Amino acid sequence: MKDGPPIAGIAALIGDRARADILVALMAGQALTATELSEVAGVTKQTMSAHLSKLLDAKLLSMQSQGRHRYFRLADPDVADLIERLTGVAQRSGAVRLKSSPREPALRKARVCYDHLAGDLGVRVLDSFEKRRFVRHVEDRLELTRSGREFCEAFGLDLESAPGRRPLCRPCLDWSVRRNHLAGVLGAAILERCYELGWAKRVAGTRVVQFTAAGERAFCERFSVEGRTR
Amino acid sequence: MKDGPPIAGIAALIGDRARADILVALMAGQALTATELSEVAGVTKQTMSAHLSKLLDAKLLSMQSQGRHRYFRLADPDVADLIERLTGVAQRSGAVRLKSSPREPALRKARVCYDHLAGDLGVRVLDSFEKRRFVRHVEDRLELTRSGREFCEAFGLDLESAPGRRPLCRPCLDWSVRRNHLAGVLGAAILERCYELGWAKRVAGTRVVQFTAAGERAFCERFSVEGRTR
DNA sequence: CGCATGGTTCGGCGCACGACGAACCGTTGG
DNA sequence: CCAACGGTTCGTCGTGCGCCGAACCATGCG
Known part of the structure; x- marks a missing residue:
């Protein structure tokens, strides 16, 4: 049967x-x-x-x-x-790799996850925030510290006018890297600011976020992201 | 990476x-x-x-x-x-069934495995042979008993003129039913005889063995195979 | 040596299945 | 009530990959 x-x-x-x-x-x-x-x-x-x-x-x-x-x-x-x-x-088995899907290459580096930055760059931002004690883990949530808040204001983010009960700051698991990146109001605000500053823009029809060369440099410096991003 | x-x-x-x-x-x-x-x-x-x-x-x-x-x-x-x-x-999980490939339906019942009969009918023949003590397991091999040999001769099989060192009788695991069927010279001879008697013929281009209605009845009677073969 | 048999490589075919856009229900909250 | 959002259904498209025929190497035996 x-x-x-x-x-x-x-x-x-x-x-x-x-x-x-x-x-x-x-x-x-x-x-x-x-x-x-x-x-x-x-x-x-x-x-x-x-x-x-x-x-x-x-x-x-x-x-x-x-x-x-x-x-x-x-x-x-x-x-x-x-x-x-x-x-x-x-x-x-040394990780048998599944044939990589066509969309992979650029997506891995930086992409939009809803309205915030994901991909390699997104993950590195959270890493850096943790290392500099801008955020703190509280159970499953993430809390912005005093110094973190100062840093964000200096970067020109508006975190106050956020609507409703959306969490300010929360971790979001990244499918490609298997690690958390920054979501919530803060994550969205950062990405928004990158657009404003002309550091990056979205590639129409995809979730890819394309940084300009200068934009990427500025971004990395600002967020203390080291090393090549691939 | x-x-x-x-x-x-x-x-x-x-x-x-x-x-x-x-x-x-x-x-x-x-x-x-x-x-x-x-x-x-x-x-x-x-x-x-x-x-x-x-x-x-x-x-x-x-x-x-x-x-x-x-x-x-x-x-x-x-x-x-x-x-x-x-x-x-x-x-x-109640056996999630993989989409059944198009070849399935008839193949399960009776098909050629190299030159002998496999599928549901093939398995049943071996079952019956074991039950009637026509064959005996000797380690991993199968041996035709005296009564088995008589039965085969009565059915009109020529087991003597077999060439070389191919085993007379050996079990062969069936992929669909996960049970053994009869291979070796004997298995081949039985299938050959079915063709001769007009009980069955191969469907061109496939491994399906198609029995006629009468052929199937005769076959089942001869080999004491009971029950519907679904 | 030639022939039979065990395995692999190559090219082409077909199909199953995962992906998405669009349109549709159900719940929540104002 | 409407607007927003979480999920599902439907139809379509693209493609990865399993399958086979044919041709090719390697081993072993007469």
Whole structure:
């Protein structure tokens, strides 16, 4: 009755960039919403929706609706175990690389994640902020310190006129680098300011943020970002 | 530097029908040659060759050349562990079925595996032979008993004029049903006889063996095969 | 030596599946 | 009530990759 070895189905499910990103992100243990996951994986919501339903069907994930959100987590510890083994084997295999998708090259360096800066540059900004004690981790959240606030004002950011209850500052997991970058009002304000200063602009139709040569230099200096960005 | 989560690459590798078949077959622990594996998985040697090199690259398999053969086995116990976890999760997930390839339907029932009969019918023949004590397992090999030999002669098989050192009778693992069917000279002779008797013929261009309605009835009676073959 | 057999390489074909745009529901909050 | 936002459904497009036929090397045996 059943088709070929069942493991093929499950493995194929995991063997997709976007879905693997989801699973890895959920290894942290906390439940995430569909939209958050779509950011993590770097795909649109429709695409994510399709992926999530497949993973649900296969019972790799579980979901609970809460208000208008849907929270996803790994279905059970066995799944987490599986992913862990998989990473183990993957490590020693010297990371078989999946054929890199065409969109990759520029996206990795700098791109828009909603309205803030992600990609390599985005991650480095957060690194630098942490090193200079401009931000502090408080549980899962991020807090701007006094010196951080001063720095931001000096850079010409307007953090006060922010609307509603959007967090000022929060970390956002980056799908390409697997590390956090700066989101929230602050993240958005920084990107906005880069546009204003003429350091960068968006490439139409994509999520790529293109820095000018001078803009990149200025940016790196300002944020104490060292080294080449690839 | 590295692309997306490494687990995606490994999982994608396992998430292919043919390759999953390979891995499952090798879970038994004994090393198999490339050609044997191609039969197990139901693909040609070229295709198998491509799969095997990918699995080798990823270090999921190890290989040793011996004479003109190449023997493949699982690279190490961790890989076996991984596959086992995977089957575990797959079980409880209620076997996510991989989109069934177009060739499936008829192939499952009866098909040619090299020159002998495989598929559901092939497996049942061996079952019946075992139950009636026509064959006996001797380590990994199969031996035709005295009564088995009589039965075969009565059916009109010529087992004597077989050329060279090809084994008279050996088991061959079936990729679809995951069970053995009858290979070797005997397996070939049975299929040949079915053609002669007009019970079945091959469908051109495929490996499907098509039985006539009467042929199938006669076949089942002769070999004491019970039940519908779905 | 020639022939059979185990494996690999190359080129072309076809298909499954992931990606997105657009349009559509449901919930929340003003 | 409307506007905004979280998610899903539908149709389409592009492409990666698994498959095979044919041709090619290597080994082993008579």
